[in-house]
Every structure is written in C-alpha cells, then in structure tokens.
Amino acid sequence: MRTVIRNVRVFDGEHTIATADVVIEDGLIAAVGSGAGRPADAEVDGTGRTLLPGLIDAHTHVFDGSLAQALRYGVTTELDMFCLPQILAGQRRLAAENDDVADLRSAGTLATAPGGHPTQLLGALAGTVLDGLDVTAIDFVSDPAQAPAFVQARLAEGADYLKIVIDDGAVHGADLPVMTAEVAAALAAAAHEAGLLVIAHAITAAEVGIALDAGVDGLAHVWTDLTPDDPASPRLAGRVRDQGVFVVTTLAYFEAITAQHVETADCARPGSSANAVGALRALRRAGVPLLAGTDATPFVPAHGAGLHRELRLLTEAGLGAEEALAAATSVPARHFGLADRGRIAPGLRADLVLVEGDATRDVTAVGDIAEVWRRGVRQAR
Numbered sequence: 001m002r003t004v005i006r007n008v009r010v011f012d013g014e015h016t017i018a019t020a021d022v023v024i025e026d027g028l029i030a031a032v033g034s035g036a037g038r039p040a041d042a043e044v045d046g047t048g049r050t051l052l053p054g055l056i057d058a059h060t061h062v063f064d065g066s067l068a069q070a071l072r073y074g075v076t077t078e079l080d081m082f083c084l085p086q087i088l089a090g091q092r093r094l095a096a097e098n099d100d101v102a103d104l105r106s107a108g109t110l111a112t113a114p115g116g117h118p119t120q121l122l123g124a125l126a127g128t129v130l131d132g133l134d135v136t137a138i139d140f141v142s143d144p145a146q147a148p149a150f151v152q153a154r155l156a157e158g159a160d161y162l163k164i165v166i167d168d169g170a171v172h173g174a175d176l177p178v179m180t181a182e183v184a185a186a187l188a189a190a191a192h193e194a195g196l197l198v199i200a201h202a203i204t205a206a207e208v209g210i211a212l213d214a215g216v217d218g219l220a221h222v223w224t225d226l227t228p229d230d231p232a233s234p235r236l237a238g239r240v241r242d243q244g245v246f247v248v249t250t251l252a253y254f255e256a257i258t259a260q261h262v263e264t265a266d267c268a269r270p271g272s273s274a275n276a277v278g279a280l281r282a283l284r285r286a287g288v289p290l291l292a293g294t295d296a297t298p299f300v301p302a303h304g305a306g307l308h309r310e311l312r313l314l315t316e317a318g319l320g321a322e323e324a325l326a327a328a329t330s331v332p333a334r335h336f337g338l339a340d341r342g343r344i345a346p347g348l349r350a351d352l353v354l355v356e357g358d359a360t361r362d363v364t365a366v367g368d369i370a371e372v373w374r375r376g377v378r379q380a381r
C-alpha cells in the first residue's frame with residue numbers, strides 16, 4: 001500500500017516546507033519531496049492543508065477509551081504519567097495490537113509517600129472510572145532503602161520511565177504526606193541505574209528545588225506558587241536549564257482547575273493559571289525544552305481535545321506556532337527517546353495528521369482535521 005499526499009505544506013517537527021509530496025509505504029514515511037515515480041494506491045490532495053507529525057501528549061492518564069479518543073484528535077502517542085497496573089496491561093496490549101488507538105508509553109505506578117498525592121484523588125474515583133479496583137493497594141516509598149526494589153517492581157510492570165511525586169498538597173488546599181528529598185534522590189539514582197528517565201510532579205518552587213536536587217530529568221508541570229513578576233521564577237528557570245531538565249507544560253490542566261476553583265468560589269488557592277503562564281514564560285526565556293502536555297483524564301482536560309487547547313494556550317503565552325507544534329511533536333520524541341516518530345522524515349513511522357489551513361501560522365487550524373494516519377493506517381473520519 002503506497003499513499004501519496006500531494007502538494008502539501010509540511011511541518012516536519014522542526015521546520016516548515018512550503019510544498020512537498022509525502023509518500024507513505026508499509027507503515028513508514030517513504031519519501032518527502034516529490035512523489036513522482038511509481039504509481040500510488042491512494043492519493044490525497046494536500047492543497048491548502050498542513051501535514052504534521054502525529055501529535056504527542058507528554059502528560060496523560062489513560063483509562064478505557066482514552067487512546068481511541070486521543071487518536072481522533074490526531075494525538076498518535078500518549079505519554080502516561082501514572083496508570084494502575086490492572087489498567088496498564090490492557091491498555092498497552094490495545095495500543096500494541098491496534099492501529100485505531102494512540103500508541104502508549106507509561107510510568108506505570110508512580111512513586112509517592114504513603115498517603116501522598118494523588119491517593120486522595122484515587123479514593124474519589126473509586127466509584128467511577130476505577131470501579132472495582134483496589135486503589136489502596138499501590139506500592140509506596142517511605143525510605144530511601146526501598147528505592148531499588150520500587151524501581152525493579154516498575155520494570156516488572158513494564159514502565160517506560162519513573163514518575164515521582166513531590167507535593168505537600170498545599171496547592172490543592174490539602175495537607176498531605178510528602179516524599180522526602182532523600183527518598184527522591186534515592187529513587188532517581190535507582191531509576192538511572194536501571195536506565196529509566198525520571199519525571200517529577202512538583203508544582204511549587206520549593207518542590208521543584210527538591211526535584212532538581214534529586215537529579216530528575218524532567219518536570220511533569222510548571223510551578224504555580226510564584227506570581228508572574230516574582231524574581232524567583234527566572235532564577236529557578238535558570239537552574240532548570242543549567243541542569244538540562246525538560247518541562248511538560250500542562251497549561252490546560254491549570255486552566256481547568258482554576259476554572260473549577262472560581263466556580264466553587266474557592267479562589268484562595270495559589271494554583272492559578274496566571275502563575276503557570278508566568279512560570280512557562282520564565283522557562284521559555286531561559287531556553288528550557290518545553291514539551292506540550294495536558295494531564296488529560298476521563299474528566300478535564302480531555303484526551304485529544306486537551307492537547308489542541310494546550311497548543312492554543314502555549315501560543316497565547318508567547319510561543320510561535322511552529323515552536324508550539326514542535327513542543328507537541330519532535331521535542332517530546334527527542335527527550336523520551338522515541339527515535340521512530342515526532343518528525344516527518346524518510347524511515348520514520350507514518351504517524352501523521354493532515355489539517356485544513358496553515359497550522360504553522362495559526363495553531364487553531366489543528367482543530368480542523370482532514371485525515372489521521374497511525375503507523376500508515378488511514379483513520380476513518
């Protein structure tokens with residue numbers, strides 16, 4: 001099966017090619033340039049459209065239905081940041097065996113203190129998406145000596161990277177047990193020993209400081225406790241850059257929880273959208289690699305649509321359209337070692353999204369999807 005997408009504007013993950021023909025063959029991108037030559041089995045007119053690498057959401061939580069929903073929005077890979085083992089096995093099989101759902105990488109069970117974030121949220125889900133699962137039975141880490149065994153258990157679970165949580169609950173208006181700096185450092189060391197990346201959930205400047213001291217590779221959120229003009233923000237962003245740490249943006253998540261607080265007249269919490277945007281701007285000015293992510297769940301932000309919202313919020317925060325698109329394609333692929341995707345180049349997986357209009361000037365065009373291919377398989381619209 002040989003498909004040619006003709007006369008299309010191509011955003012290759014890093015740069016824009018004004019017009020090209022892109023050839024898909026046997027699940028891979030066979031050529032970018034001129035599709036002249038051997039006849040195609042299928043031709044798609046790309047005139048007035050933009051071809052993008054399949055989108056990558058660098059922070060999600062996958063449940064039944066999430067991966068199918070994501071793919072409908074052109075999200076061809078989800079990087080899950082916590083999935084219970086009872087759910088993960090099935091979702092991983094689904095993603096491996098089917099081309100009508102997004103592909104999946106996952107942290108499996110996250111590392112948190114006994115009773116720490118987000119176990120207070122899991123209880124609330126027990127009657128809905130986690131119905132019938134024992135959510136209290138997850139592994140916890142309370143002592144640095146437990147770190148190597150915890151990491152080995154994640155490897156046995158099939159984890160692709162380690163997620164650790166450093167969160168005392170204050171931003172959520174709670175007071176929760178929190179991982180110590182010693183445990184965080186021991187977990188990071190054990191994960192690196194096992195060849196795993198370490199991504200930290202940390203949403204205050206102090207928690208980010210602990211994560212950086214521990215030697216993590218990435219942050220799963222921006223911080224939200226500093227006001228946009230606080231001089232501590234650029235200082236912290238400089239530290240993040242100097243340590244070579246990447247940051248997953250999740251502005252759509254902070255927008256969603258800020259809206260919920262306003263709805264319930266509970267505006268006192270500092271986890272505000274404006275602070276998140278301020279942190280993002282400081283990180284961008286410092287030159288920190290930014291990965292678009294949403295913290296999508298079955299609630300809000302939604303899988304798929306949430307990433308479109310994230311792209312828009314990123315451009316409103318000052319990123320150029322191409323820069324935002326790179327944050328959702330080549331940048332997460334590079335930082336998570338996904339060498340087979342995230343760009344449009346010969347030999348890579350044919351994970352592709354064709355949208356109406358010029359998404360390289362206006363990211364809202366990503367909402368107007370014409371076609372999606374997952375590993376070369378054209379999706380029914």
Ligand SMILES: [Zn+2]
Nearest residue numbers: 059060081295
């Ligand atoms: Zn999350």
